[in-house]
Amino acid sequence: MKRAFITGITGQDGSYLAELLLGKGYEVHGLVRRSSSMNRGRIDHLHTDQTLHLHYGDLTDGVGLVNLIRDIRPDEVYNLGAQSHVKVSFEMPDYTASTNSIGTLNLLEAIRAAGLDCRFYQASTSEMFGSTPPPQNEESKFHPRSPYGASKLQAHWVTVNYREAYGLYAVSGILFNHESPRRGENFVTRKITKAVAAISAGIQDHVELGNLEAIRDWGYAPEYVEGMWRMLQVDEPGDYVLATGVGHTVRDFCEAAFAHADLDWRDYVQHNDSFERPSEVDALIGDASRAAEVLDWRAQTTALDLARLMVDADRKDVDRLLHSD
Incomplete structure (x- = not known):
């Protein structure tokens, strides 16, 4: 049984990804932040699954992540946790950078410190392109126009660096907007x-x-988490745009x-x-030609x-x- 670790499991993408992986026979571990009120509505229906395990933690807590990764020893790590609202990032730039940029670095370093041979997925974003004219693909210039986009760009390059410096199987999915009935109400x-x-x-x-x-470029979230999983199943790690075009x-x-x-x-x-x-x-x-060619992935919902x-x-x-x- 493969073991996966998902940060942001209570979010839109995390909940759909957990469903997908459980359906494929994975043992799934999810990172959840401790709060005074429960915010697990998107995954409540999964609680009876004995192969789903939730752990309290935070991406800004590097020591806690080291301990979790060491204990869980996942085969696949999906970093979906983030402060993901663009408008909010202008109001909370420090928190956005700490969670999105340093949080990703903490998680990658936890994997390296554990000496773990696993596959890592980083949730990058089309917001990294910012003012670059469309269509945007993996070779397009990055020019973020918000603290959110900038924080995700740093996380993106840190992921590339760990792949090149340490030989980690690390990929970034540069996903364009993807929505669903589970989308947050402030989007x-x-x-x-x-x-x-x-x-x-x-x-x-x-x-x-x-x-x-x-x-x-709006797509359907369940289709995009399938693309995330496919990125970790190919032989060589790389970065992929997912979009409808x-x-x-x-x-x-x-x-x-x-x-x-x-x-x-x-x-x-x-x-x-x-x-x-x-x-x-x-x-x-977005131009998702590379994902179509290498992953056989195409958006279906307009x-x-x-x-x-x-x-x-x-x-x-x-x-x-x-x-x-």
Whole structure:
């Protein structure tokens, strides 16, 4: 039985990855932060699986990571833990850098210190490209436009360095935006689809958004975690872009989401300057040709289909809430 260690297991990607690996017969260990309230809703349905084990810890605690890696001795490590909200990174740059950059270094050093022969996956991001014009691929120039993008770029290069300096099987998945009904509610796609569900049920009258003209390449998270796993199954480590190859504006996503509930988005969307970034990333559209060639991976779900899928899920949640009594 292969053994995997996942940081960020309670997040969107971590929960889908845990499902995938458990389904493939892995023993899965996950890192969770200690807090006064439980935040494990995305993995609650997995708790009965006897091959899932959760451990308290934090990426900023290097000693704790050394002990965990030494004790668990995983075959595969997936570093998905991060402060991943771009707007928040402008407000909390120190915390973002500590978690995303130093946290990755701590984890890589824990693997090296344990003398572990394992395979390591680093969750890189399209935000590292920033102002570089699309389409962006593995050879495109990096120019991050936020503390989040910069912190992830450092983590990306540290991963490359450990691969080259120590011979570690270490890969970076440069994933473009990927969403699902498990997406955090403060991310724009989920904010939109939750608003559609609430407005169509008559319990909300509008939603406030920032830049509607930003172009993103949105895919479906369960497909992207399959790509993560595939990156660790090939003989030689490398870095891969995962993307659909098609860009849409936030306005396009709004229109599709509201239309799916027979609503005109223009009647309900209001602009709020406070949701604008200090420095914007205008367009991210990925070229995943290398992943298609080497990993036989291709995105299947389009952004507009994704909007409809997420609206359906959020409308079911609202209906369940309204009829729970």
